Amino acid sequence: MTGSCGVLSTLVLWALCSLQSCQAGAPSSGNGNVGGHLNGTLLFDSPGHGGSHSLRNCSCAAEIQDCDEALANLLCSCRTVPRSTLPPGGLRMQGGGLTVWVREQWVLRELLNGSAVQDLRLSACSHSPFPPAQPIALFGLQRLRLRAAHQGAAHPEQILNIVTATERGRGKGRPSPSSSTAPPFLVSFLDVALLNGLSPLKAYSVSSPPVPSLAQHFPHLPLPPQTDPDAQPQPQQDCLLTFIY
Numbered sequence: 001m002t003g004s005c006g007v008l009s010t011l012v013l014w015a016l017c018s019l020q021s022c023q024a025g026a027p028s029s030g031n032g033n034v035g036g037h038l039n040g041t042l043l044f045d046s047p048g049h050g051g052s053h054s055l056r057n058c059s060c061a062a063e064i065q066d067c068d069e070a071l072a073n074l075l076c077s078c079r080t081v082p083r084s085t086l087p088p089g090g091l092r093m094q095g096g097g098l099t100v101w102v103r104e105q106w107v108l109r110e111l112l113n114g115s116a117v118q119d120l121r122l123s124a125c126s127h128s129p130f131p132p133a134q135p136i137a138l139f140g141l142q143r144l145r146l147r148a149a150h151q152g153a154a155h156p157e158q159i160l161n162i163v164t165a166t167e168r169g170r171g172k173g174r175p176s177p178s179s180s181t182a183p184p185f186l187v188s189f190l191d192v193a194l195l196n197g198l199s200p201l202k203a204y205s206v207s208s209p210p211v212p213s214l215a216q217h218f219p220h221l222p223l224p225p226q227t228d229p230d231a232q233p234q235p236q237q238d239c240l241l242t243f244i245y
């Protein structure tokens, strides 16, 4: 299913092929209150440590309840990173989970937008809702967990797994004819209003031609900058675009 396809007019067809690529749902396990990846990275903007001017960067060996900064400061190894030193959209997480507690919008816009992260947990910690905004772009995203600030929200916790056709074929034990091709380069667009927990998470994926021709046809699509070798797909690597809204 991940053949190469150079013509953009086939996008719609590919969309039909790829409709099954996402598996969204509510979490099935009962540990909804416990946030954070064990031994993963935890980032949050902290009123106690400079608020909108800095970020706390923690490594936690224990699971920390979402938005409990006092506990994070106590149980994790944390340091303060000045906002001015953060490269915009420059997070490059090679394996390992990333948890981000979001109080202020800049964390989404400046820190996350354009970042490469495989396993992301985003928790809203502000009690005022997130206003409608442009979506943020994430590269390489395979697993997303969103947690709303209000326990009483209609959809307090939502999960999305992005499964590529190559992986699906492997799981079924019958390799598809194209199983030798590289897995696609993953690009996701996330509507951050989902963090309000008011609507069920929906997603669809579209297989697309490799990034260079994609950028040609959609010049304003936030694709990885050419200057960033870490986040660059191979020139001939197909893309899988996932819209999460």
Ligand SMILES: *[C@@H]1O[C@H](CO)[C@@H](O)[C@H](O)[C@H]1NC(C)=O
Binding pocket: 038, 039, 061
């Ligand atoms: C987390 O790190 C600690 C100390 O480095 C280690 O003992 C523990 O096994 C790790 N836990 C996981 C789940 O990786």
Ligand SMILES: *[C@@H]1O[C@H](CO)[C@@H](O)[C@H](O)[C@H]1NC(C)=O
Binding pocket: 041, 057, 058, 081, 086, 091
């Ligand atoms: C957080 O700290 C880790 C470990 O020191 C480092 O590798 C990473 O780049 C830091 N991230 C940010 C956003 O400062």
Ligand SMILES: *[C@@H]1O[C@H](CO)[C@@H](O)[C@H](O)[C@H]1NC(C)=O
Binding pocket: 108, 109, 113, 114, 133, 134, 135, 136, 137, 221, 222
């Ligand atoms: C994310 O970045 C893209 C372009 O780099 C921009 O169009 C979009 O508005 C940004 N999203 C937010 C929420 O700032």
